[in-house]
Amino acid sequence: MADELTLTSTLNKAFVPVTSTQQLVYALIEVKPNEVVSQSRMSLNFGFVLDHSGSMRGAKIDRLKDAVSLALSKMAPDDLVSVTIFSDSAEVIAGGGPLADKRGNLNNRVQRIRAGGGTQMSRGLSLGLREVYRQFAAERVNQVLLLTDGQTYGDEAQCLRLAKEAGEHSIPIQALGLGDDWNEKLLDEIGRLSGGDSDLVESPDEIVPLFTQTVERSQRSVVRNAQMILRLVSGVVPRQVWQVTPHINNLGYTPIGEHDVQVPLGDLDAEEGKALLVELLLPPRQPGRYRIAQAEVMYDLPLQSIVGARTRSDVIISYTTDAVQAEQYNAGIMNLIEKVTAYKLQTRALAEAEMGNIQGATQKLRAAATRLLELGETDLAEAANLEAANLEQSGQMSSSGTKKLRYQTRKLTQKLPEL
Structure with a gap:
């Protein structure tokens, strides 16, 4: 059995009362890399796609340039980096390549970005994704960081098509919306279709820490293509599966047989991993200790050249006639x-x-x-x-x-x- 990940299962209550009806319990399933894996860092193929339309004037564009410069300082010399800017047109101001070859020149180009024009996000996404596609490498984290502060005009369908293609090529888009005037449904869908995420940047001062966090999180994505199979004992019914860390998300599940369900986990953070909250309906049972499910996580570790590793954890509960035990909660x-x-x-x-x-x-x-x-x-x-x-x-x-x-x-x- 693989030991690169630690998989634990804990119930909201260790004891349930003996009854004649179904009962709801919650299982917290946590998966984290071990100490050795948690020290690993992935090389990047990272593309910035940045809105520099007229609404970005002032503090927004100033903080954006600061954020890119600081994010670059967190990267390794052999990381591949590209920078694309867009308004109602788009330009690649730094094509994809090793950071060591361009760090000084790249910072100068970033500092020369000026705000102006309208907003057509698809133009920037198309050019930015092309740079990451061109340098794609399975042993790297291939990712796009998108920031916009406004509504894109007339090209929403094109943005979604590009996001879908990015997802099919394993290039997640982390989509950040700055301020109030942007389409959250569009950015959410861009994140979802690409296998990435979306988030709110409430003020210009938040751009710098969010860019830095995104880069550092990408470097920690050492566990890839993770998925969980939850094997349920007959009579146990799944209701919902929620991701609870690193943030809340309704993952849902796919039935794969009479008693098994599959839950996609994607990439795992080297330090934090992921935690799921699974809602289960239990059937009536006589007093005793029972296994109600087994969680199995399959995953890849590119840095260790490991593909399809597995780890398992049983979910155990006790049925009791002791009312005091049945009232104890985690x-x-x-x-x-x-x-x-x-x-x-x-x-x-x-x-x-x-x-x-x-x-x-x-x-x-x-x-x-x-x-x-x-x-x-x-x-x-x-x-x-x-x-x-x-x-x-x-x-x-x-x-x-x-x-x-x-x-x-x-x-x-x-x-x-x-x-």
Whole structure:
């Protein structure tokens, strides 16, 4: 059995009561690289695709240039780097190649970027992806970092086609939206189709740390193509599978037989790994200790030339007639459940608002605000209550509030509680 990854399974309660009906339990499944693997770093084939349209004037373009310069300083000399800028046209100001050959010249070119023009994102994406395609190498992390602060005009379908092609070629796009005036649905879909992600940059001062974090996270993507098979005992029914670290995401699952389900994990961070929260319905049982599932994770380690390695962990629970035992809960996992619930409530509220169900959206936003307050997230709770008030008064949510709730509630679990 492979030992490059540590796979552990912990239930929200170790004991359930003996009953005649189904019961819901939550399994926290954590997968992390071992100490040796966690010290590894991947070489990069990294493309910056940067909006320099007129709306980027001032602090935005200044902080963007600072962010690129600092991100470059975090890279190794043999990392491959390209920089593409776009407005209503696009230009590759640095073609893909080793950073060692261009560091000084590249920084000078970045500092000469000026803001102006409209926004056509597909032009920049097309040129930027071409540079990464041209240098593609399986032993590197091949990735595009996209930043925009505005709506792209008339080329959304082309952007999505490019994102889909990037995903098919294993080139994820990390899409960052700066400020309030950008299309979050488009960036979310670009991230999803490419196998990447999307995020909110609330202010120009946040560009620098987010660029640095993206580069460092890419360097730590040492476990590739991970997927989990959850083998369930007869009678155990899966309901939902949530990623809880590095951020909250509804992963869903694919049935692969009568009792097995498959969950894609993608690349794993060398230090943090990933944690999943799996909702399971248990059948009635007599008192005793039972295995209810087995988690198996398959993965590749390019730096070690390992393909298709596997590791397993059993999920064990006890049925009891002792009422005191049955009332004992794992506080850390219950805290995670509360955070996922808050995320689900605001997600459903946004969906209700889009469908015109103002009353339903308002109720869910206020429920989310209550949960967030209980979690100590006062800023997000205030945002949820403010958007509920906006809905009641005008029938609409603000662009800034919508984005804040959509993206910040994803990050409620970024620091996993101690179990």
